[in-house]
Amino acid sequence: MGSITLKNVTKSFDDVEVIPQVNIEIRDGEFVVFVGPSGCGKSTLLRIIAGLEDVTSGVVEINNQDATTLPPADRSLAMVFQSYALYPHMSVRKNIAFPLRMAKIDKVEQDKRIETVAKVLNLTDYLERRPAQLSGGQRQRVAIGRAIVREPSAFLFDEPLSNLDAALRVEMRLEISELHKKLGTTMIYVTHDQIEAMTMADKIVVLQAGVIEQIGSPMELYDKPCNKFVAGFIGSPKMNFLEGSEADKYNAHTIGVRPEHISISKTKGQLVGTVGVVEHLGSDTYLHVSCENSNEQMIVRADANNGFKYGDKIHLTLDIKNIHRFNNHGVCIYETP
Amino acid sequence: MRAISNNRKALNTAIALTLGLFMSFPIIWILILSFKSELDAIGNPLQVLLSSWTLDSFSTVQGRSDYLKHFSNSVIISLGSTFLALLVAIPSAWAMAFVPGKQTKNILMWMLSTKMLPPVGVLIPIYLLFRDYGLLDTRVGLVIILTLINLPIIIWMLYTYFKEIPVDILEAARMDGAGLKQEILYVLTPMAIPGIASTLILNIILAWNEAFWTINLTASNAAPLTAFIASYSSPEGLFYAKLSAASIMAIAPILIMGWFSQKQLVRGLTFGAVK
């Protein structure tokens, strides 16, 4: 019902090619996240799926039908915008009713759907208010409500949580995930925040400069990133990269180790370094270590009561099972079994 | 925010109020004079203030049938040129704001530049054209001229207001299934109404106060208040109270509109060069 496929889609603005060519398959009911740094083309791809942008070449299929030239209104998709894009001159009720009005659904059915959606999203008390009288989180919910009420084939989210404060963001992340479980509708979600991607997605599409770097489930991308970009993008704090003599030991141009895969000791280990800044998060501590044979600082995760402080000497050992090897093009080298 | 002492505020208010009264004094003074009899109006200021109030001057002025005619001329040409200008300007500004082409910016700048043409540069041709086509001393002729000279400002103001409408709200309407007509009718227009209203008010003010073409292209039939008041310039003896009454009635509508449109004035008259 909600399957979407992009076949050989390219996109150029005037003479600038922003998306060289992508192929993406999204199955009905999946929660897919497009993630990547600013300017990577994720919003453009979303807008192409929505019909708000044309493709320069390629095919967009929705439910196995060619939708490449269909206007947005005919694609049976709903979009939640980063700025919520609520109609300022209409009440919450009228905002949510608008798509139903456009679809010429009769008034009784309209009211029924609005009541249901309002209950699901806790908006019943705010139905007569105007957007200007709502908080950021409430406006978010109205935007989502307006999308749900259409019962679309798929939901499109364009960085919906960017304008919320940190606490609200965590709350809304959960709400959206729960919504997905409840409705089972396909959701395509765009964000630059890899934490949102990891926690919410069934499938993640990592983009850089219009090119798909890797597609996979969150854990796939975490355990087996296929290149340095994905390895460094997924996982917080960032993976540590070592080149030179250390990398040579493992037969690679560069090796990568995540902060959580390094063990520490006061006395012995693979590498020696000096502790710099110590970040206490409460449950964990992150030590920034300057190693003797590397220009970069390494980040190492440790327990809260590890006992190290600024200026201490420290020995590090890398977990052999979790070392990622990269060749000189940044592509991951896997052991041949 | 640091607390500003009440004393400081009081001082500021006093100075500013004095300034305001100083600037508006002529208006306040003729307001007073308009309620006096002609004889009282030429006394010294103290006498003026102490003399009795009367509505005679107002009724005399209004009793002159030609005053009412000129007042209605002003109304007609202000509203007429505003209506005509909006009719032409709204589609134009819409296209420039929402479907801009490569030349849109240049066209907009060119339009603004036509406002900078000194009217006296085309006085003769316009006069002759109006004469030959029977437009001299007609309200229609004035409406046409006023529309043309204010059109650039109207288009400009509407353009800036349209550009302020967030594009994603219009896109949301498209996603919600609205076609172009519905998008314009249900979403764009309601959001543009405040901007259109402000532009409307500004144009009425500009048309009402225009004092070059309205004087030079009219004689007695179509003369609006600007020209009519100008005819008082030849001294007819003592006429302060009546002139005051006529002036107050002529400027009152605009003062009221001006109260509501200060921000729009800056936007319109500086062509957006000042934020």
Place this chain on the structure above:
Amino acid sequence: MMSPSVLLLLGWMLVPLTMTIYFSFLRYNLLNPGTESFTGWTNYYYFVTDPSFTDALVNTISIFGGVLFITTIGGIAFSLLLDQPMWKSGLIRMLVIAPFFVMPTVSALVWKNMFMNPVNGFFGQIASFLGLQPFDFFGQAPLLSVIWIISWQWLPFATLILLTALQSLDREQLEASEMDGANSFSRFIFIILPHLARPITVAILIQTIFLLSIFAEILVTTNGGPGTATTNLTYLIYVQSLLQFDVGAGSAGGVIAIILANIVAIFLMRMIGKNLE
């Protein structure tokens, strides 16, 4: 959708303009219709060499200078004051702005008769009361009187523009400079004034364009007199066109006025263009 307005303005630009240019090369007087003849640059020559042209030019520039001086200094002062915290700021602002909304003919007549008339005018009455000789404004200082009337009308305009600009000044910049040890005067010179430089320029340019065409105030107060003491370029052309019916000379004058206005317009368009980005 743009075409109606583009066509209208194009017509408005081209048709009268070409006619003016055409007429400027003719010897054509409306009182002798049918005797038009081509005379080349004669009209321009006589227009420019006529002593009243020099007077008109000087007067026009004096009006610019006088009005711009008053409105710029006054505008800065007024806007700084109105930017201060006070009560009833809306009402006070309206009182300061009101003169701009008064139609030029009314304001000119009110000043000339009710205030500047040496016998019955407000100032004259006060002077007599104090035992002083009333000053005959329009008799003894006609150009200055005209300049004052125009300034009274345009001062609010400059004030409004500068006030708007002041209110867009980032408060944090001022606070930072205070932390850096600047006193009120320094803050004015080093932060506020530079911020106002652009709006002041815009205000001056726009006023220049409108001031070139000052007409009604002169018509109702002095009719350009005594002699040519208050005749500006616009009034001079008006006299030749509609009073003397000398189409040729009036058109030549018109072309000159357009050229002068264009020079100012070029600067203004550049500033607007920058903002359109």
